[in-house]
Amino acid sequence: MWFNELDSPIAVAFAISSVLLLAAICLAMRRIMKGPTAFDRVIALDLMGGICLCLIVLLAVFFEQLVLLEAAFGISLVSFLGTVAFSRYLGRKGQ
Amino acid sequence: MSLIVAILMVLGSFFAFVAALGVNRMPDFFMRMHAATKAGAFGAALMVLAAALHFGSLRAVITALCIIVFFYITTPVGAQTVGETAYRKGVKLWSRTGRDQLSEDERD
Secondary structure (H helix, E strand, C coil), X not given: CHHHHCCCHHHHHHHHHHHHHHHHHXXXXXXXXXXXXXXXXXXXXXXXXXXXXXXXXXXXXXXXXXXXXXXXXXXXXXXXXXXXXXXXXXXCCCC | CHHHHHXXXXXXXXXXXXXXXXXXXXXXXXXXXXXXXXXXXXXXXXXXXXHHHHHCCHXXXXXXXXXXXXXXXXXXHHHHHHHHHHHHCCCCCCCCCCCCHHHHHHHC
């Protein structure tokens, strides 16, 4: 059965963390769907970028892949660009 | 060592979950932005720290430090830009906010 594989602390932490991160993604998605203003949606999208960084690091630790840590490095560099671009777009004059 | 890595990973994902919960439960756009930015960045930093302790090689530690430093530099930039634009566009503060210091400063 699947719970026989929960034999090390890393595996238990992987199970708990993946459930927590999945719940976090669902909550952020709820705010994206219902947010009263467009700024709420932008902020929730930014938060989803951070949660995806957490997920990639989690997979890197569990599957022993150091390369995935560098994918997380790329996300940490570019994830704020979307937020800045959206806020400039929403804040332009004459609207 | 693997116990410390496990505890750090659970703590990091817990903080990411708290950030998402704050984005849902806070009454005001600016409070939601505050929750998403602070708790989200802290949770990501804890996860990356756990990865650095787990791998332990020089390459992993340097990559992890770069991730933490750049994430902590870029997240406030995005949050400040969104917050300023939202304030200029007239997003309402919470009805029970004590004082609005930015409007007081601009009136003077």
